[in-house]
Amino acid sequence: MNESGHHPAPLSPVERRVAALEALLTERELVPEGFIEEITRRYESEIGPLNGAKVVARAWVDPGYKERLLTDGTAAIAELGFGGPEGDHMVVVENTSAVHNVIVCTLCSCYPWPVLGLPPSWYKDPPYRARMVREPRTLLAEMGCPLPGDVEIRVWDSSAEVRYLVLPQRPAGTAGMTEAELTGLVTRDSMIGVARL
Amino acid sequence: MSTPLSLSDLDLPRRNGELVFDAPWQSTVFGLAAAVIDNAFGGDREPFRQQLVKAIAAEPGRPYWESWTAALEALAETLPERPVP
Numbered sequence: 001m002n003e004s005g006h007h008p009a010p011l012s013p014v015e016r017r018v019a020a021l022e023a024l025l026t027e028r029e030l031v032p033e034g035f036i037e038e039i040t041r042r043y044e045s046e047i048g049p050l051n052g053a054k055v056v057a058r059a060w061v062d063p064g065y066k067e068r069l070l071t072d073g074t075a076a077i078a079e080l081g082f083g084g085p086e087g088d089h090m091v092v093v094e095n096t097s098a099v100h101n102v103i104v105c106t107l108c109s110c111y112p113w114p115v116l117g118l119p120p121s122w123y124k125d126p127p128y129r130a131r132m133v134r135e136p137r138t139l140l141a142e143m144g145c146p147l148p149g150d151v152e153i154r155v156w157d158s159s160a161e162v163r164y165l166v167l168p169q170r171p172a173g174t175a176g177m178t179e180a181e182l183t184g185l186v187t188r189d190s191m192i193g194v195a196r197l
Numbered sequence: 198m199s200t201p202l203s204l205s206d207l208d209l210p211r212r213n214g215e216l217v218f219d220a221p222w223q224s225t226v227f228g229l230a231a232a233v234i235d236n237a238f239g240g241d242r243e244p245f246r247q248q249l250v251k252a253i254a255a256e257p258g259r260p261y262w263e264s265w266t267a268a269l270e271a272l273a274e275t276l277p278e279r280p281v282p
Binding site: 012014015017018019021022024025028029030031032035036037039040043044085086107108109110117118121124125126161 | 217218222224225226227228229231232233234236237240242243246249250253254257258261262263266269270273276
């Protein structure tokens with residue numbers, strides 16, 4: 001933006017629009033001082049896929065927790081201290097050797113913020129939103145997640161009030177690992193359903 | 198968030214993540230929407246979501262945070278003149 005280093009770059013059209021919105025909404029007393037900085041800090045440092053990884057690892061080691069998670073995702077996730085915007089109606093869907101789940105929001109970008117943070121850019125882009133419904137097997141293969149033909153793919157469209165989270169299968173050979181070690185194995189993409197572990 | 202994080206925690210699944218915001222205006226417009234949802238709509242996200250759906254449908258190829266900006270502009274149009282006390 002400011003390659004010369006001598007002069008601040010002029011604001012782009014969208015930057016001007018955001019500045020106008022900020023001025024308007026601040027004038028309406030809707031933006032408390034420090035609010036934007038605080039929420040940005042939280043989403044950049046506190047709220048992210050690590051939260052979801054903790055949920056998944058707990059479910060792997062604690063059958064009772066797993067049952068609660070699959071029965072009432074919102075409450076079970078709240079047990080670990082996670083909740084808030086976009087997490088009011090959480091439904092957790094379990095991958096098995098016969099069923100693979102994947103989440104999408106066809107209309108906009110609904111995503112389980114409390115457990116995954118804000119969505120990655122490809123999740124918000126038209127090709128993912130359209131193709132994951134139309135040709136999930138092909139798209140998953142292109143994204144590096146080829147599935148055997150006998151595995152059923154279930155696509156969960158988050159366009160209602162519900163936000164989905166995929167519970168990936170626990171990888172083989174992890175029987176001796178601690179919950180903390182297991183947490184480190186869980187990737188964001190596996191909880192969206194575009195990767196397997 | 199009530200669960201404390203250790204440094205080693207932060208090092209783990211984040212590695213597969215990506216930057217949440219590419220530019221300061223994106224985090225600003227994200228925060229502005231959150232502020233309006235909290236302070237003008239009592240935490241109800243649905244009015245904003247409906248505007249975002251419309252904004253994305255209107256220009257599917259538009260960059261995401263620009264659609265978000267358009268949605269917030271449309272939502273701001275619906276606000277009463279004065280904040281509800």
